Amino acid sequence: MTKYGSDALLERMMTFHPKIIDLTLDRMERLLAALGNPERRLPPVIHIAGTNGKGSTQAMIRAGLEGAGKSVHAYTSPHLARFHERIRLAGQLIGEDALAALLDECITANGPDAITFFEATTCAGMLAFARMPADYLLLEVGLGGRLDATNVVDRPALTIITPVSLDHQQYLGDTVALIAAEKAGIIKRGVPVIVGPQHPDGLVVIEARAARMGAQVYAHGQQWHCFADRGRMVFQDENGLLDLPLPNLPGPHQIENAGAAIMALRVLGVGDAEAAVTRAEWPARMQRLRHGPLIDAAPQVELWLDGGHNPAGGMAVAATLAQMPTRPTHLICGMLNTKDIGGYLRPLAPHVTTLSAVSIPGEAATLPASATHAAALAAGMKAVEAASVLDALRAIAGVDPTARVLICGSLYLAGQVLRENG
Secondary structure: OOOOOHHHHHHHHOOOOOOOOOOOOHHHHHHHHHOOOHHHOOOOEEEEEOOOOHHHHHHHHHHHHHHOOOOEEEEOOOOOOOHHHHEEEOOEEOOHHHHHHHHHHHHHHHOOOOOOHHHHHHHHHHHHHHHOOOOEEEEEOOOOOOOOOOOOOOOOOEEEEOOOOOOOHHHHOOOHHHHHHHHHHHOOOOOOEEEOOOOHHHHHHHHHHHHHHOOOEEEEOOOEEEEEEOOEEEEEEOOEEEEEEOOOOOOOHHHHHHHHHHHHHHHHOOOOHHHHHHOOOOOOOOEEEOOOHHHHHOOOOEEEEOOOOOHHHHHHHHHHHHHOOOOOEEEEEOOEOOOOHHHHHHHHHHHOOEEEEOOOOOOOOEOOHHHHHHHHHHOOOOEEEOOOHHHHHHHHHHHOOOOEEEEEOOHHHHHHHHHHHO
16 A cells, blocks of 8 residues: 555646646556456446536436446546545545545556646546446546546446537637537547537537447437426426436526436436436535534524536526525635636626626636626626635625625636635
């Protein structure tokens, strides 16, 4: 067993490549070969790509499979509080000793060669998933799809593409069609693909790729439909109709994510649809915080946390707020400087009383609070700057003790809030 803890090994892995992101599969294939090609010994893989909704869809599929008594591995990124969240083995987060040993094994096998952090840690995940039996592996793409480190599985059981929109344009292209082409790179020959709601430009690209690969398409609005009706959720495909509870994950967009998850279960021929929508848990996606130091600082405030960070994420949060009971709503917002902050904030403006702008401590790529403040003013919001989330929360509670407060704008900010709030 390694004498080093996982934190030290992960920090070391950050130094193995001069870039955080460098999209290619060459380094993955080299290291996986050195490790004995664990990607060839995985349980049946459900591979999930998309701009928004990947994590929520994965969480609902996992809940549905586990509700039917199946054991499920899951791989997701980024993590919020601890790296261990990225690797779930048969329902449990990977333990510290197991993670450290796997990371050490990958470092040794890689030797002096360049490899990115995500590539090396994905190889560690592949080792873990290959060595422990399970019925399924839910594999979430990190960035894009075609050249993402997870795209080394030749024959998954199923692929899923959740809604595609503009994000990471510096890596994936500056149009929905170009980004959709990268996401569609996970579609494999003869393997069914579930397609969530798409912009028409993206859907054309996805369907063309599927046709070239002989992959059966199950697309939202065509092969399946899902919608809210009188406080329930209705799912329908060619095999019939399901009358289900609304998803326990908040927001109208979760109905469409639930539909993709249920369609996946129907294609696989296994799973509990009701468990999928009622038992799924996914932190920092319109998550209500009910205890911890932040609640202690403002006990009457209705406190929420969301990690959405692109224009589509802003629209989803806005739609969620619009369905909530009327209440003064204040944002505490921090974002990265690589994101379209104006596109994120504009749909939120009609639903917000004030915005408190914060920087994300410890993040080199944080957008300064002053820039977030300026963007909020440009979006038509009343805005102030705050030194921290806690300072902002106290200031809001001092004026409006029973307000609704949403901490938002970044998964990195959300992760910090979850760590500090316990």
